[in-house]
Each structure stands twice: as structure tokens, then as C-alpha cells.
Amino acid sequence: MARKSPEVNAGSMADIAFLLLIFFLVTTTIETDSGINRKLPPMEELIDPPIIKERNIFTVVVNKNNDILVEEKPMQLSDVRQAAVEFLDNGGGVGEEACDYCKGSKDPSSSDNPDKAIISLKNDRETDYKVYISVQNELVAAYNQLRDREFTSLYPDQRMTYVEADKMYTDPRTSLKVKASLKPKLDVLKKMYPQKLSEAEPSKTN
Amino acid sequence: MSKFKKKKDGDLPAISTASLPDIVFMLLFFFMVATVMRDNTLMVTNTLPAADQIKKLDKKDRVIYIYAGKPSVRYQDKYGDQPRIQLNDKFAVVGDVGAYILSERASKREELQNVLTTALKVDGETNMGLISDIKQELRKVNALKINYTTRIGDYTQNK
Numbered sequence: 001m002a003r004k005s006p007e008v009n010a011g012s013m014a015d016i017a018f019l020l021l022i023f024f025l026v027t028t029t030i031e032t033d034s035g036i037n038r039k040l041p042p043m044e045e046l047i048d049p050p051i052i053k054e055r056n057i058f059t060v061v062v063n064k065n066n067d068i069l070v071e072e073k074p075m076q077l078s079d080v081r082q083a084a085v086e087f088l089d090n091g092g093g094v095g096e097e098a099c100d101y102c103k104g105s106k107d108p109s110s111s112d113n114p115d116k117a118i119i120s121l122k123n124d125r126e127t128d129y130k131v132y133i134s135v136q137n138e139l140v141a142a143y144n145q146l147r148d149r150e151f152t153s154l155y156p157d158q159r160m161t162y163v164e165a166d167k168m169y170t171d172p173r174t175s176l177k178v179k180a181s182l183k184p185k186l187d188v189l190k191k192m193y194p195q196k197l198s199e200a201e202p203s204k205t206n
Numbered sequence: 207m208s209k210f211k212k213k214k215d216g217d218l219p220a221i222s223t224a225s226l227p228d229i230v231f232m233l234l235f236f237f238m239v240a241t242v243m244r245d246n247t248l249m250v251t252n253t254l255p256a257a258d259q260i261k262k263l264d265k266k267d268r269v270i271y272i273y274a275g276k277p278s279v280r281y282q283d284k285y286g287d288q289p290r291i292q293l294n295d296k297f298a299v300v301g302d303v304g305a306y307i308l309s310e311r312a313s314k315r316e317e318l319q320n321v322l323t324t325a326l327k328v329d330g331e332t333n334m335g336l337i338s339d340i341k342q343e344l345r346k347v348n349a350l351k352i353n354y355t356t357r358i359g360d361y362t363q364n365k
Contacts, residue, residue, distance in 0.1 A: 014223065017230035025238035033263040035325065035355035062334075076363065125335030129328050130255035132337075133354055134361035137257040144259055153257045170262065199341075 023058065035135055038199070055109055056116045058087045062135055064126035077134055084142035085112070088117050088193065101150060118196045133168070138199055147189045155185055162189055247286060250275035250292050255330040256359030263353055264323050270310045270349070270354045272303065275329025289332040290339065300336070303343040311349070330364060 040058045060067040060080065068075050070083055074077025093112030102113065111117035119139055123132050144163050151162035158165060168174050252275050263269055277285040277328040282298075291298045293306045311319055326346055328337060344352060357363075 008229065010224070013227040014230055017227050020235065021234045024234060024241055028237055030243045033283055033325075033355070034260045034358065035263065035353045036257055036259065037261050037351070037353050038231075038342055040345050040350040040352060042348070042350065043225055057330040113243075123334045123338075125333060127334040128330065129332045129334060129337060130330030130364040133356060134255055134364045136354070137333050137356075137361050138260050140259040166261075181213065198267075 025074045025151075036133070036140060038136075038197075041198070052118060053112075053116075055092070056111050056118060058111070058117065058119045059083065059122065060084075060119065060135060060139070062124065062127045062132055064124040066128050066131045068135060077131075077138065080135060080138040081142050084119060084139050085145055087119075088114050089141060089146055090117075103149075113194045115191075118198060118202060120198045122200045136197075140195075143193055143195050143197075148191045149194055151185070151189050155189070158185070162186070166195070207233065240276045243364050246271075246273075246292075246295050248292070249278055249295070249297065250290060251278055251329050251331075252327060252358045253330050254327060254355060256363040257279055257354075257356040258326070258358065258360055260356055260358065261326060261353075263355070267352075268313065268318055268322055270307060270322055270324045271327060272306075272324060272340060273327045274332055274340070276331065289329065289336050291336070300339040300343060303340055304347045307344065307349045315362065321351075322349065324351045325351050325355045327355045 002168060019157070059069075061072075061073055063069065068077055070080060075083065082140035086104060087110055089097035089102050090104035090107055090110040091113055092104075092108045092110050093099060093116070094107050097112045097116065104110075120140065121135065147162040151165065151177075160168070165182055166186060169179055169186060174182075237317060250273055274289060275281075275292075275298070276289050285297055290302065291303065293302060293316055298306065307324065311322060314322065326337065326340065341352070344350070
């Protein structure tokens with residue numbers, strides 16, 4: 001008959017585990033790995049820059065005192081999104097340049113159609129980065145708002161917005177089949193409201 | 207009376223703590239999985255601005271990080287308190303950015319070299335001048351895909 005071996009005392013196991021736990025708690029930095037994606041323009045200068053009509057450019061300037069000037073008028077950050085939406089969605093063009101899905105006021109002094117409309121964001125060398133990012137965020141939000149609106153009206157059976165669909169598309173867990181079905185829909189929206197946001201080089205401060 | 211008399215060692219039985227290690231191990235594994243070890247020690251303050259129209263960054267091996275901000279307190283007597291760029295573990299000047307990007311790019315696998323993103327982790331208090339200079343350098347070496355890394359949050363937090 002085998003002798004009963006003494007039980008190993010596991011009382012200190014919790015202490016060891018706690019020690020490890022605390023080590024990981026302290027060293028953990030949950031990395032932020034998300035942000036606003038942008039594409040810089042290539043370096044070579046266009047020899048023959050295309051002529052863009054003044055009414056198709058929406059100028060946003062953030063000056064060195066972090067004031068926001070939209071079309072040369074001061075504006076609060078909270079109004080920038082709506083102003084950008086109105087500009088992009090104006091659809092003031094006629095004939096070939098008409099925009100049949102725009103719901104804007106069709107003001108002839110504003111943009112012709114979303115494809116022509118360009119948002120130009122200028123900043124000063126002394127602008128704060130966080131203000132600049134806030135403005136960028138609001139301008140991207142304007143595009144997303146319009147894309148959401150058209151996405152839900154074009155594809156109501158998807159039961160999601162453009163932003164959600166885009167997130168699903170970029171999620172690596174989404175199956176290839178779903179991705180393939182989402183891709184053409186997202187492309188349609190990207191074509192309807194192309195993100196034409198130019199970041200000019202900063203103006204010099206005297 | 208004896209009917210109600212307690213047992214000789216009338217104490218309640220001790221609560222079993224046998225499952226405590228299991229619980230702690232569960233937590234431990236969660237943190238081990240969720241932890242991303244930092245590659246470089248931050249030498250600059252890095253309070254990222256908040257934004258909510260954000261996209262997730264690509265996989266980590268496709269990202270080149272550039273940090274910028276004021277030097278941390280312990281480096282301030284040596285490097286001053288003006289915002290600076292940090293590449294890997296060193297402070298750098300704007301002119302170093304191009305070479306850094308090229309060397310990082312060369313160290314990646316060939317099929318990834320065309321899909322690299324440059325993540326700018328810049329402190330909210332930095333002036334745009336520094337960032338514009340970085341952007342110009344990036345354009346020179348044709349690293350055009352950038353990502354302004356932000357926290358998740360409303361823009362009203364950027365005060």
C-alpha cells in the first residue's frame with residue numbers, strides 16, 4: 001500500500017501570481033494605434049497646375065493664435081463641420097456639372113459638385129498641433145457625415161453606416177466574401193464624395 | 207440548553223481561497239495578452255490630441271513611428287524645453303528624419319516596403335512648424351502615407 005505523500009502547499013501560488021500580475025499592470029501601456037490617415041502630396045511640383053475656380057475651394061485657415069478662419073471669416077470650431085457639409089453638398093453646378101444626389105442649397109457662389117469641391121487647410125507655423133488635429137477631425141467628419149447619409153439611402157439593406165462599413169472592411173476578421181461585397185459599395189461612396197483635402201505648406205510668420 | 211450549544215471549535219469553516227490563484231491567473235493572462243511592450247522609451251511628453259473620426263493603424267510591422275514633443279522633465283536641463291523629434295531612442299533634428307525613414311524602410315521585408323505608414327505621435331502642445339518640417343522631409347523620401355495618431359475622444363477635449 002502506497003504511502004500517502006504529503007500535499008504540496010499551494011498557498012503561496014496566489015502571491016506569486018499577484019506579483020506577476022502587478023508587474024504586467026505596471027508595465028502595460030495600452031498603445032494607441034489609431035488616428036487620422038492622410039496622404040501627403042508628392043514632392044514634384046506640377047508644371048501646369050489645373051485652374052480651380054475660386055468657388056470650388058473652401059479655405060480653412062488656422063492662424064498663430066489658434067483662431068479658425070473659414071472663407072476669411074472667423075468661425076467657432078463647433079460650426080466648422082456644418083459649414084464644410086454645406087459647402088461639399090452644395091451642388092451648384094449646372095448641366096454636366098450638376099449633382100443629382102446633393103441636398104444642398106445649390107448656391108451658385110459655392111461648389112459645383114462634391115467631385116470639384118476642394119477643402120484647403122492652411123496653418124501657421126505657430127498653430128498648436130491639437131487645434132490643427134481638431135480641425136482636421138471636423139473636416140473628415142463632414143465627409144463621413146455625407147458618405148453616411150448616401151450610404152444608408154443607397155444600401156438600406158446593409159443596416160449600417162458608411163463608417164461602420166468601412167471599419168468592417170478594414171477589420172482583418174471580416175471574411176473575404178463580405179469584404180468583396182463591401183468593396184464596390186464603398187468605392188461608389190468614395191467616388192460620390194471624394195476626400196479632397198489639401199494640406200498646404202504653412203504660411204510664414206513675420 | 208445543550209441543544210443549542212455550539213460545536214467544540216465553534217468557528218465558521220475558513221473560506222476556501224483555493225480558487226484565488228485561478229482568478230489571479232486569469233487576470234494575469236488578460237494583461238499579458240493585452241500588453242504591448244513599448245519598443246522605445248519615450249523621452250518626450252506625449253499627450254496625444256483627441257479625435258473621433260479615426261481609423262485603425264495597420265499592423266505593427268508596417269508602421270514607422272516618429273515621436274515629437276517637449277523633452278521630458280529629466281532631459282530638459284540638457285535639451286531645453288522646446289519641442290523636439292525623437293527617432294528610436296534618440297533626439298533628432300529635422301534633417302535626420304529622411305535618413306531614418308529610409309533606413310527603417312530598408313529594414314522591412316521587401317513586400318511591405320511599399321505599404322508602410324508613418325505614424326506621427328506628436329504631443330498636442332507642439333507647434334505646427336515642426337510637424338510641417340517633418341512632413342516636408344517625408345515628402346522628400348516619398349513616405350506619403352501618414353497617420354496622425356490620436357486618442358479616441360471628442361475634439362472638445364483638446365483644450
